[in-house]
Amino acid sequence: MALVALGMTGSFTFPTLARALPDQEINQFLENHYTQYRDLEYFSAIQLSVKVGDAETETYVIGQESHDPNSDLITPESLFQIGSITKSFTAALLLKNQRDHTIDLDVDFTQYLPEYSHWSGVTTTQLLNMTSGLPNYSDSPTVNYWFAQDLEQAWTKEQLLDLVYPQSTAPKPPLRTGYDYTNTGYLLSALILETVTEQSFADLITEQILQPYQLTNTFYPVPDLGDRPRQRLVRGYNFNPYTNPELVGQDITRNNLAWAGAAGALISNTEDIIRWVSTLFIEDNLLSAAEKAAMQQIVSLQTGEAIAQTTGTDPYGFGLGIIQGHDERWGNYWFYQGETLGYRSFYVYFPCNQVIISALFNSAVDGQNSHARSLIQDIYGAVLAESPALVCRT
Numbered sequence: 211m212a213l214v215a216l217g218m219t220g221s222f223t224f225p226t227l228a229r230a231l232p233d234q235e236i237n238q239f240l241e242n243h244y245t246q247y248r249d250l251e252y253f254s255a256i257q258l259s260v261k262v263g264d265a266e267t268e269t270y271v272i273g274q275e276s277h278d279p280n281s282d283l284i285t286p287e288s289l290f291q292i293g294s295i296t297k298s299f300t301a302a303l304l305l306k307n308q309r310d311h312t313i314d315l316d317v318d319f320t321q322y323l324p325e326y327s328h329w330s331g332v333t334t335t336q337l338l339n340m341t342s343g344l345p346n347y348s349d350s351p352t353v354n355y356w357f358a359q360d361l362e363q364a365w366t367k368e369q370l371l372d373l374v375y376p377q378s379t380a381p382k383p384p385l386r387t388g389y390d391y392t393n394t395g396y397l398l399s400a401l402i403l404e405t406v407t408e409q410s411f412a413d414l415i416t417e418q419i420l421q422p423y424q425l426t427n428t429f430y431p432v433p434d435l436g437d438r439p440r441q442r443l444v445r446g447y448n449f450n451p452y453t454n455p456e457l458v459g460q461d462i463t464r465n466n467l468a469w470a471g472a473a474g475a476l477i478s479n480t481e482d483i484i485r486w487v488s489t490l491f492i493e494d495n496l497l498s499a500a501e502k503a504a505m506q507q508i509v510s511l512q513t514g515e516a517i518a519q520t521t522g523t524d525p526y527g528f529g530l531g532i533i534q535g536h537d538e539r540w541g542n543y544w545f546y547q548g549e550t551l552g553y554r555s556f557y558v559y560f561p562c563n564q565v566i567i568s569a570l571f572n573s574a575v576d577g578q579n580s581h582a583r584s585l586i587q588d589i590y591g592a593v594l595a596e597s598p599a600l601v602c603r604t
Contacts, residue, residue: 231260231268232596236589243585244272251580252277252449252459253573255284259480260589261566262600267484276445276461289427289442289477290570291467292555293548296476298490300396301338301531303403303414305501312406315504322402328376329385334402337395338530339507341514343385345374346392353469357551358456361465364433367397370469388514389528393473396531400472411472423489423496428478432468435477443477446552447573454551462552474548478555480568487559487566490532491544505530506544540590541602547582549574556582558590562602565593 236258244256255273269286307313313322315334320327322334329344336342347353350373356363374394376382400411407414412430420428429439446465448457467475478486489496490505497505508527510517520527520536527534536542541562548555554575557568567586594601 230596231262231265232592233268233270235592235596236260236268236270237272239585239588239592240270240272243581243588247581248273251571251573251575252447253571254281254447255288255444255572256569256585257284257286257288257290257480258567258569258585258589259286259484260593261484261488261564262593262597263564267481269481277447281445284444286481287427287442287479288444289429289439289479290444290555290572291446291550291553292476292478292483292570293470293474293550293553294393295478295483295486295546295548295555295557296470296472296474297338297396297531298486298546299415299419299476299531300399300472301505301529302490302496303418304334304338304399305497305505305530306418307403307407307414308501313402319398319402322405323398326371326375326398328378328380328382332385334399335530337399339509340389340391340395340528341509342392342395343387343390344392344394344398346394347371347374347397348393348469348473350374354454357454357465361462361551363469364466365468367401367471370471371397389509389511390514393470396473397471419496423485425478425482425486427482428476428486430475431477432471432475439477444572446550448551449573449575449579452576457551462550465551467550470550474550480570483555483557483568483570484566487544487557487568491559491561492564505532506534508534554580554582556586558586560590560602563600565590565600 254277257271259267259269261267271284274283275281308315318330319332319334319337320330332342347370352373403414404411412432415430445461445463448454448460448462451458506529508529510524511526512524517527520534520542522538525536532544533546534544543558543560545558552574554571559566567589
């Protein structure tokens with residue numbers, strides 16, 4: 211997964227009267243980005259939201275619901291697949307359900323799922339922070355074959371795990387060490403939750419997160435999205451010849467997201483992503499201070515070892531479903547980039563000034579050909595230029 215390089219620093223005191231966002235400049239950046247990259251990245255729409263401190267979220271949109279020239283313009287209510295941003299929801303569910311001591315994130319996960327005994331010796335925390343060493347089921351040639359054959363193929367978690375799990379009679383291959391990105395840990399995490407709570411993952415995420423925290427524009431589409439949210443979903447397009455060459459240029463909106471599940475199936479908009487990031491990092495209702503600390507304990511993407519924070523020489527760290535980055539200009543920040551077969555999602559959160567930016571695109575491209583980073587940097591720069599008091603100081 212490609213990582214967005216952005217930044218933040220130091221301590222910050224909010225100004226008494228923060229100035230309004232520079233709407234005209236933000237809209238100009240959005241229009242310029244759309245004009246320059248819509249053909250190169252094959253998207254038809256961008257949705258972007260910005261929130262500064264306690265101010266209201268401001269949302270900006272450009273483009274149409276599909277590449278059909280007669281399609282409707284998108285709105286702030288339009289929905290996109292948000293991919294791996296879903297992982298922070300899954301991690302938060304595990305932290306919440308650890309409170310009654312039915313789940314311990316620091317014990318061998320096979321204590322809850324003994325049927326996966328070949329992978330014993332791995333903790334649930336390692337499943338979440340990408341140090342489990344487990345093979346990534348979504349890299350399986352079988353999955354990519356079925357994407358090309360039938361986008362509506364429905365998968366169970368067990369079927370997906372079987373693609374990379376050694377059968378009981380097979381020898382036990384050694385696992386990788388250090389940091390190694392894999393979606394497999396998040397499918398296993400969902401199975402742990404379902405086993406312990408005796409509820410479906412869909413019910414857990416809806417009842418424990420989406421409903422109580424008023425994420426009314428966020429939906430878990432497994433086993434079904436529902437007609438009303440489906441009507442708000444913009445069309446998504448694959449444009450990545452390196453992982454799915456057979457799908458390049460295709461509308462993949464009908465893709466069954468059961469394959470992504472707890473690792474990346476959520477559908478949302480930028481306003482709800484902003485609300486989620488605020489709930490996750492700033493507010494105190496979802497997670498306790500200790501739970502936030504556990505979620506924000508990061509491991510270096512270079513070494514897989516625990517680190518206190520990212521630095522100029524070690525600029526990325528993975529927590530539980532979240533990533534910390536470092537930029538020499540702005541310091542440390544939290545972010546995530548998600549992608550499905552036809553959509554890209556981004557958020558970045560700067561704790562020092564509580565600026566949150568989220569952007570959604572309706573195309574999937576390889577990391578080298580994604581220019582979303584420059585758009586988000588431009589937007590953040592415009593916010594700081596409009597309100598210099600927001601510039602963080604070490």
